[in-house]
Amino acid sequence: MRVEELISKGLPESYVRVLEAEGITTLNPVQADAVNKGVLEGRNLVVSTPTASGKTLIAEMLLVKTVVNEGIGVYLTPLKALASEKHGEFNRLSRIGLKAGITTGDYDNPAEELRDYDIIVATYERFDSLLRLKPSWISRVKAIVIDEMHTIGDPDRGPIIEMIVARALKAGVQILGLSATIGNPHHLAEWIKGGLVDTPWRPVKLVEGYYSKSLRKIFFDNGVEESVEVNTGDRILDVVLHNLSMDYQTIVFIHNRRKVEEYAEKVSLKLPPTPEEEVEDFVAQLSEDPSSMEREFLTSLLRRGVGYHHAGLSSVGRRVVEEAFRSRVLRIVFATPTLAAGVNLPARRVVVSVKRYDASKGRTVSISVSEYKQMAGRAGRPRYDRVGESIIVDASSDREAVAFLRGRPEEVRGKLASSRNLRIHALSLLASREAASIEGLNDIFSLTFSAYYAGSKTFLESLTGETINYLLKTNMVVEKNGFLEATSLGKITSYTYLDPATVDTWRRIKPPLPSDAYVLHVVTITPDFLRSAPYIPSRIIEEFEEGALEMSRHGIIPSPGRVEADYDDWLASYVYAMILVDWINETPEDAIISKYSIGPGDLFNIKETATWIVSSLAKIESVLGDRRMYRHLQRLSMRLEEGVKEDALELTRVENIGRVRARILIEHGIKSINDLAEAPLEKLSSLPRFGPRVARSVKEWLRKRGYTVKE
Numbered sequence: 001m002r003v004e005e006l007i008s009k010g011l012p013e014s015y016v017r018v019l020e021a022e023g024i025t026t027l028n029p030v031q032a033d034a035v036n037k038g039v040l041e042g043r044n045l046v047v048s049t050p051t052a053s054g055k056t057l058i059a060e061m062l063l064v065k066t067v068v069n070e071g072i073g074v075y076l077t078p079l080k081a082l083a084s085e086k087h088g089e090f091n092r093l094s095r096i097g098l099k100a101g102i103t104t105g106d107y108d109n110p111a112e113e114l115r116d117y118d119i120i121v122a123t124y125e126r127f128d129s130l131l132r133l134k135p136s137w138i139s140r141v142k143a144i145v146i147d148e149m150h151t152i153g154d155p156d157r158g159p160i161i162e163m164i165v166a167r168a169l170k171a172g173v174q175i176l177g178l179s180a181t182i183g184n185p186h187h188l189a190e191w192i193k194g195g196l197v198d199t200p201w202r203p204v205k206l207v208e209g210y211y212s213k214s215l216r217k218i219f220f221d222n223g224v225e226e227s228v229e230v231n232t233g234d235r236i237l238d239v240v241l242h243n244l245s246m247d248y249q250t251i252v253f254i255h256n257r258r259k260v261e262e263y264a265e266k267v268s269l270k271l272p273p274t275p276e277e278e279v280e281d282f283v284a285q286l287s288e289d290p291s292s293m294e295r296e297f298l299t300s301l302l303r304r305g306v307g308y309h310h311a312g313l314s315s316v317g318r319r320v321v322e323e324a325f326r327s328r329v330l331r332i333v334f335a336t337p338t339l340a341a342g343v344n345l346p347a348r349r350v351v352v353s354v355k356r357y358d359a360s361k362g363r364t365v366s367i368s369v370s371e372y373k374q375m376a377g378r379a380g381r382p383r384y385d386r387v388g389e390s391i392i393v394d395a396s397s398d399r400e401a402v403a404f405l406r407g408r409p410e411e412v413r414g415k416l417a418s419s420r421n422l423r424i425h426a427l428s429l430l431a432s433r434e435a436a437s438i439e440g441l442n443d444i445f446s447l448t449f450s451a452y453y454a455g456s457k458t459f460l461e462s463l464t465g466e467t468i469n470y471l472l473k474t475n476m477v478v479e480k481n482g483f484l485e486a487t488s489l490g491k492i493t494s495y496t497y498l499d500p501a502t503v504d505t506w507r508r509i510k511p512p513l514p515s516d517a518y519v520l521h522v523v524t525i526t527p528d529f530l531r532s533a534p535y536i537p538s539r540i541i542e543e544f545e546e547g548a549l550e551m552s553r554h555g556i557i558p559s560p561g562r563v564e565a566d567y568d569d570w571l572a573s574y575v576y577a578m579i580l581v582d583w584i585n586e587t588p589e590d591a592i593i594s595k596y597s598i599g600p601g602d603l604f605n606i607k608e609t610a611t612w613i614v615s616s617l618a619k620i621e622s623v624l625g626d627r628r629m630y631r632h633l634q635r636l637s638m639r640l641e642e643g644v645k646e647d648a649l650e651l652t653r654v655e656n657i658g659r660v661r662a663r664i665l666i667e668h669g670i671k672s673i674n675d676l677a678e679a680p681l682e683k684l685s686s687l688p689r690f691g692p693r694v695a696r697s698v699k700e701w702l703r704k705r706g707y708t709v710k711e
Contacts, residue, residue, distance in 0.1 A: 001032040006061065009040045014096040015064050024057070029201045034058045037195040039176060040065050044194025046149065046177040048185035050202035051377035052346060055178045056089065059145040062176050063090070067098055067118040071142025075121045076164070078151050080104045081318075081343050086147070087121040103130075107497035107612070108619065110135040124151075124160045129497050131167055132432045144168050149177035149188065150370070152449055153412035156531060159421040159450075162414055163428070165192060166447035181373040184411035191452040204346075204380030210392040210401030211239050218242075218391055219398075221405055236351065239393050240267055243349050244331055251325075251347040252334045252393075253375045255356030255367070257310045257599070260334045261297075267332060268304040274329065279303055282324045289316040290589050291600040302330070309335040311534065312599020337375060350379040350390045354404060366400070369407035414450025417460060420527065422467040423500050427476055431486040431494035438464055438484070474504045488623050496616035502526040506617055507624075509558050514632035517581055521557040523613050524576040525565050532609055533576060534602040541575050548574040579603070580610050584639040586648075586659055611640040651676065655701045661689050677707040 003019050003026065019025075027035065030053045039045045039062055047055050063073035075090070077083045083104050090100035101117035107129040114120055115137035122130070124146075130138060144164065152158045168175050175192045179185065189196035209220035211228065213235050218226040228242045236252065240263075243250045254260050279302050286302070289295040291314060298317055301307055307321040307330045322345055324330045339345060352375045358365045372392070380388020395401035415421065429435040429444055441464050446457035468484065471477040476490035486494065493503050505526050511518040523529060548571055552559040557577070560570045575596065582592050583603070592603060618633035635646060642652040648662040650672055657665070664687055665671070670679050676698065684695035703709045 001027045001035060003027060006035070006040075009035065010065055010068060011040070011061060012064070012068060012096065015093075018092070018095055027057075028054050028203065030054050030197060030199055031058055031061075033197045033199065035061070037197060042174055044175045044189075044192045045197065046179070046185050046189040046192065046194060047197040048179045048182050048188075049197060049199055050206065051180045052204065052344075052380070052382055053199075053202045055147075055180075056086070059147070059176060059178060060090065060093075062143055062145065062174070063119050064093070064096075064098065066143040066174070069142065070140075072117070072137060072140045073119050073143045073145070074127060074141055075119065075145045075147065076124050076127055077121070077147045078124055078157055080123060082147065083121050083123055085343055090119050090121065093119070108133070108495045108616070112136060115140075124157055124164065125497065128160045128164060128428075129495075131164065132428050132494055132497075134432060141173060143174040143176065145176045145178065147178045149179040150182040150409075150412055152188070152414065155415045155418070155421075158412075158415040159418075159425060159448075162416050162448040162450060163425050163444075165449070166444050167434070169193070169447050170444060180377055181370045181409045182412055183370065183409040187411070187453065188449070191449050202380070203382045204385050205387045206376065206379055207387050207389045208376060208392075208405045209389060210395055210398065210405065211235060212398050212401075214398075220389065234266075236263060236353070236393055237266060239351055239391060240332060241270065243351070244271070248348045248389075249325075249328060249330075249381075250332045250349045250351060251339070251345070251378055252332065252351040252353075253337055253339070254334060254353045255336060257312055257336055260308050260310050260336055264301055264306050264308040264334045265297075267334075268301050268306040271304045271306065271331075273303055274305045276303075278329050279324075282320050282329060285320050285323075286316065289314055289600070291593055293590050293593060294600050305329065305331040307333040309333055309339050310599070310601075311336065311338055311605070312601045314600035314604065317600070337371060339378075346378050346381045346388070348379070348381060348385050348388060350376055350388070351393050352376060352390060353394050354392055354400075355394050355396075366396075368410050369404060370409040372404050372407075373409050413453050414448060416445070416448050416450040417463060419463075419467070419470075420499060420501065422460070422463055423470055426464065426467045427471055427486065427490055427494050427500055430471075430477055430484055431491045436483045436485065438468060441468075471500060474500055476500050476503075489620070492619050492623050496619055498613070498616050498620075499527045502528045502613065503617075503620055505564070506620065509562050510629070511558075514629055515556070516584065516636060517551070517556050517577060518558065519614070519633070519636060520577040520580045520610065521574055523610055523617070524580070525558075525563055525570065525573040526613060528613055529576070529609055530565075530569065530573070532605065533572070534598060534605060536572065536575055537597050540597050541572055544575050544578065545571055576606060579606055580640065583607055583643045584636070584645065586643065586645055586663055607640055607643065611637050614640060647671065654698060656694055656697050661687075661694075664688055664690075673702070673707070677702050678710050681711050 003016050003024060006016055007013050030049045034047055047058055066073035075086055083102055087100055087102040098118045100119040101114050102121045103111050104123050104126050110133040112135050146161060152161045165175055177188055185196055185198050207220050207222050209218050211218050216228050216230055228238050230238055231241055232238055282302055283299055286295050286299055294314055294317055309321050322343055325333050325345060352372055354367050354372055355364050356367055376390035379390045392401045392404055426441055429441055435441045435444060442461050445460045451457055451459045475487055477484055478487055493500055506522060509522055551557045560567050563570055579596050614633050615637035618630050621630040638649055643659040644652055644662055651657050651662040651665055668687060670676050681695055684690055685692045699709050
C-alpha cells in the first residue's frame, strides 16, 4: 500500500508528505494489514508482531487521525525512558502543526496544562492517575495506544492496563494494543472487541541458534554452523570473542547484575583500545556522572569498546552507553533483560542466557520462552544488517536449546484478582465516582482481561466484597444510604496513587513525634516501597542487624514486634532507611554506593520512591489534621528530593545548585539565595565545582527571577 492512499483514509496530505520526505513511500505488510483491518476507521486492534516491524508508525497514524477528528490521542508505555523516546519521535509532527506532550510523574497533579496538546505520551501509572483526577481535557481522549501490551501479564503493571482498557471500553474510546511477544494475542483482540494483526514479518530476518559446549559450535536454525575457538573455557566469553572476531556488534543478556559488570571487565581486557577521537565525546559526557566509581569504570570500558547496562546504572551512564552503542563506538554491551523491554537498541547479534537464579526456590531455573523471544528480537539492525542472529549460550542441553527456538511464547493472563490490586482499583473507581456500589464496581471489573479470561463476569464478585470490607475498616470508604463513597482519606490516598495498605501501615506505626530515622523506616516497610526496592546482598543487610536492634530498643525506629512484616523485611527496610538517612545528611554518593553495595541507579530509585511516598503521606496528614507531622513530612520530602540537610534546601532551588555545590556555598558563608545574589561573580567563579560558566548561569537565573544581582 502506497502512503498516498492514506489521504483517502482521512490522514492529512501534509502528514503523508512528511512520511515521504523521510523515505516512507509504501507501508510494510504489518502496517498495511493494520490499515486494512480498520485502525483508521475507529476499530480496536491488537498488533502482535516482531520487534522493529513498524508498530510505532501504525500508532502514529492513529494518533494523527484522532487529532484530525478533533480528539486527543494518548500513547502509553511501561517505562519513563520509553515515554521519552516516543515523545521525541512524535515531536517531529510539529511540522504539521501537532503538539506532543509528555507526563510521567506527579501522580496527584491533574496536569491541566496538557489540554493544549494534541498527542500525550505517558506511562501506564501516570495515565491511570489522570483517570482518577479527571482533568478537564480527559473527555476529549478518543484513542489510546498501549505499547508493550504483553505487560498485562505483569502482577504490578498488568492490572493497571486492565483498568485503563476497561474504562476505555465503557467510554467507547478506541484502543490499539502493540506487542512483540505474546502467546495468545487472539484473546486480547477478543477482549477489546477488535481485530488482530499477527504476522511474523520483520524488516531484518531473524536467525536463531544455540551454542553447543560439547561440540564447540553454534548451530543456527537455517542450517549454518560456526566453530567457536575455546580461548577461555567460559562459554559466554568464548562466544562473545568469536562474534567480535567477525566484527559483529553484540548485546549479551545475563540475569545477574554483578556478572554483567564482571563479563564487561573481562572482555575489555582482551580487546585493543578504541581510537581516542571516537570515544572522547562520550568520555566527556561521563563527566556529568555523579558517581566517580561508575564514571571511572565506564570510561575504562568505553575506551575498549565495551559497555554494560542494568537498573543500577545512573541515568548519565545509561544515556552514554545507549548513544555510544547506536553510534557503533561500543562493539559489545552486557545487559540485564530490562534493556530488552526498554529503549530501542538493536544489535547484529544477541547472545542470551536462559538461566537465572530464583531466590524463592534456592536454585537456578530456566526463563520463559516469552522472555527469550523478547531478548532475541533485539537482533538485527534495520538499515545496517540483512539478518540478525540470536544465540542461546547456556542451555542445559542441546534439546533444551532447540525447545526455546521452536517454542511459542506463553499465554498472558490477567492479574487483577489479588488483594492489593483490587483494593487499589476499587478505591480508585469509588474516589473518581465511576462506581458507587459493589454492583457498580463489578460492572467495570467485568470488562477486565481477568474476567474475560476466566470466562465469567462474576469472577471477581466474591473478592470485591472482601475488598470493600477492608476499605470500610481502614476508613477509606463509608456507606451512606446504601451507596459507597470514598472518604476524604480515601480520596487523597487514591489521588496520590498510594496503596491503601501503605496508608494503613503508616497510621498504625507512625512515630508519636517527627523523627527522620523512624519515619523513613516506616516508609521503607510499606508495600509501595518494598515492591520496587532494589536488591541488597544479604551479607550487607546482616552487617546492620546489631545496630537495627539497638535503635529499636531505644525507640529510634519501630521494633520488629510493631510491624506486620516478617523480621527479614523489617531488617532490610532498616537498611533502606539508613541509605536515605545518609542521603539527606549529604553523605557522598560514592560512599553510599560502596557502603551498601548498590548502584547509582539504585540510589536514585530508592530516593525517588521514598520522596513520592513521604510527599504523599504529608498530604495524608493534612487530611488527618496532624499539622506538625505534615510540616515535617513536607520538609523531609524536599530533603529526599535534593539529598541535603535542611539548611541547604533554599539554595538547591537555584538551577545548577545541587547537594554538593549548596554545601560548598554554605561553607563559604553563602547561606541563602539573597547571599548568593550579593556574592561577587569573581568569588563564585573561584569556588570549587563552580568556575566562570556555572557562576554566570547562576547569576542569570537569579536575574530572571527579579533578584538584584551583584556582578
